[in-house]
Amino acid sequence: MIRLLLTDLDGTITIDRGSYILDLNAIESLRRAEKSGIKVAIVSGNSYPVLRGLQNYLGFSGGIVAENGCLVFYQGVTIRTCEVVPRSLVSEFAKTFNLKESWQNEFRKSDFGYTPAIITDEMIEWANQRGLMISSSGYALHLSGKPGGKGVGVRKLLDIMNLNENQVAAVGDSKTDIDMFKYAAIKAAVSNADQDLIKSANVVLKLKSGNGITELVNMLLR
Numbered sequence: 097m098i099r100l101l102l103t104d105l106d107g108t109i110t111i112d113r114g115s116y117i118l119d120l121n122a123i124e125s126l127r128r129a130e131k132s133g134i135k136v137a138i139v140s141g142n143s144y145p146v147l148r149g150l151q152n153y154l155g156f157s158g159g160i161v162a163e164n165g166c167l168v169f170y171q172g173v174t175i176r177t178c179e180v181v182p183r184s185l186v187s188e189f190a191k192t193f194n195l196k197e198s199w200q201n202e203f204r205k206s207d208f209g210y211t212p213a214i215i216t217d218e219m220i221e222w223a224n225q226r227g228l229m230i231s232s233s234g235y236a237l238h239l240s241g242k243p244g245g246k247g248v249g250v251r252k253l254l255d256i257m258n259l260n261e262n263q264v265a266a267v268g269d270s271k272t273d274i275d276m277f278k279y280a281a282i283k284a285a286v287s288n289a290d291q292d293l294i295k296s297a298n299v300v301l302k303l304k305s306g307n308g309i310t311e312l313v314n315m316l317l318r
């Protein structure tokens with residue numbers, strides 16, 4: 097029986113990919129899931145303050161996984177799962193590749209966001225030489241400390257919630273969500289998701305982004 101729904105934020109509970117506007121029907125559906133006993137956790141590349149605020153005001157009780165898996169919060173416990181990246185490297189990366197830093201970077205320690213969200217071979221090489229990881233959600237390019245990836249945070253969240261993957265559903269829109277699929281029985285992609293995510297999914301939704309969330313919750317509560 098599904099006890100936890102892991103949902104990505106940008107491109108998944110927003111009205112569309114590329115938008116930051118929350119889909120209010122998706123929020124209402126996630127609240128229905130919470131009322132029926134399925135806890136909802138937001139798993140995102142966004143920073144801890146953003147997700148902590150969203151979780152509080154949206155009324156979700158399943159914890160949060162911020163910084164692309166590098167920071168986990170559940171019932172008052174905060175756990176950092178990745179190496180901290182020195183501020184000097186965060187700035188050097190932006191300068192070297194002429195990138196704009198996310199406004200959220202001042203609130204981050206292990207995973208940092210930049211735009212444009214396009215990864216180049218030179219960036220991968222630069223990161224490898226410094227023992228760092230590179231990923232992109234389509235909204236932002238991410239530089240993070242090892243091990244990095246949403247899966248490491250989800251693994252930790254399931255440990256502290258004492259849940260196994262058969263009790264978990266996950267839904268997302270981009271490549272960075274593939275990593276959390278390892279720890280979910282239901283691996284759902286919204287219809288407008290990256291092809292790589294669709295290939296890794298065992299449920300491909302008919303509807304895009306937030307509408308896909310409503311479709312998935314209706315499926316889970318059937």
Ligand SMILES: O=C(O)COP(=O)(O)O
Nearest residue numbers: 105106140141142233236
């Ligand atoms: O911060 C980003 O890159 C987008 O975040 P997401 O993981 O919620 O899609």
Ligand SMILES: [Mg+2]
Nearest residue numbers: 104106107269
């Ligand atoms: Mg996303």
